[in-house]
Amino acid sequence: MPEGHSVHRIARQFDRNFVGREVEASSPQGRFVEGASVLSGRVATEVQAVGKQMFLSFDDDIWLRVHLGIYGAWDFAGSILVDPTIASANGRMGQTNQRGTDLDDVRVMDAAGENSLTSIGAPRRTRVHVRMSEQTTGLADEGADWPPPVVGQVRLRLLTELTCADLRGPTACELQTPDEMAATVARLGPDPLVGDPAEGEERFVQTVRRKPTPIGLLLMDQSVVSGIGNVYRAELLFRARQNPHTPGREVPGEIVRELWRDWVRLLSIGVETGQMMTMDGLSPDAYRKAMAHRDDRHWVYHRAGLPCRVCGTAIVVEEAAARKLYWCPNCQA
Incomplete structure (x- = not known):
C-alpha cells in the first residue's frame, strides 16, 4: 500500500x-x-x-x-x-x-x-x-x-x-x-506535512500515551497518525529501539515524541526522493547504492532471517493486524 x-x-x-x-x-x-x-x-x-x-x-x-x-x-x-x-x-x-x-x-x-x-x-x-x-x-x-x-x-x-x-x-x-x-480529515490522525507539526506532535503523544494497544499497531492506525504503513512502521520502531509489543501508554513519553519527530524527518526524505530511505550515516557510495536497491535501504524491513545490521541477531517477522511486522528481538527487546 x-x-x-x-x-x-x-x-x-x-x-x-x-x-x-x-x-x-x-x-x-x-x-x-x-x-x-x-x-x-x-x-x-x-x-x-x-x-x-x-x-x-x-x-x-x-x-x-x-x-x-x-x-x-x-x-x-x-x-x-x-x-x-x-x-x-x-x-x-x-x-x-x-x-x-x-x-x-x-x-x-x-x-x-x-x-x-x-x-x-x-x-x-x-x-x-x-x-x-x-x-x-x-x-x-x-x-x-x-x-x-x-x-x-x-x-x-x-x-x-x-x-x-x-x-x-x-x-x-x-x-x-x-x-x-x-x-x-477530522477522523485522520496528524500528518507532519499538514498543519502545525508541533500541534501534531502533542496530539500524537497524548493519543498514544492513553492507549493500551501495542505501539506497533498504533503506528498503523490512521486515526492515531496519518501516513505510516508497513515499511515506515518497522523502520521507525527499530530506529527508536522500541519493542513493537509495548502498550502505547507504557512507552516512555520521550520515545513517543522521538517517534513523531523521526516520522517528520523520514516523511520529508520520502517526499523528496520518492524512496523510503530509512538508514542514516551512509557514505555517498552507500547512499547511492541504497537509493537504487531496497535491500540496502532499510534496517529491518523485508529482512526476516537476516542478521540485524547492528547486533547480528536474526530479524524476525510475525503477523500483526494481518500485516507483516519485522523487528530485531535483541535491539528492540
Missing part, C-alpha cells in the same frame, strides 16, 4: 498540472460515470494530501476523495510539469517504486550523494507517450496520440489540454461536499 510520502508526491503533481485548469473527466471502466460527469468541464482549484488520502477540489465546492489502498495507482502522461523536489524516472505514482531508481540515468544525485534536483529553480517539463510502469521510461515523439489510449481498468481519467492522469484500482474514489471532506 502506498505510504504517506507517495500521496504527498501525487498531490504535488496535481498541484502543478491540474490546479487552475479546466478538466475533462471520464470513467473508461464505467464504475465512476456519474461522478466523472459531475467533474467534467470544471476547474480544479485545490489539492490536499492527508496521510494516505488525497482530496482534489473543483468549482462549486466539489471535492474528489481518492484513497489508493493496496492496488491503486495514478499514471500520468502527456506534458508533465514536474515539481523539482519530486522528480521521478517514471510516470507512475502510487504503488511505491521499491525497485529503486537508476541514478546514472536520471541524474538526481550529485557528488555528495544528495538529491541535486532540490536546487533546480525551474520545473522540468517531460513528454511521455505511453502509460509508464515501474519498469519503463521514455520520451514521446511529437506525433504521439493524444489523448493517450486507455490501457486496462481505468476508474477515472482526468484530462487537461496537456496532461492526462489515469486512476486504477483505488480503494475509494468518491465525491464529497466540503463538510464531508472536513469530516473525513
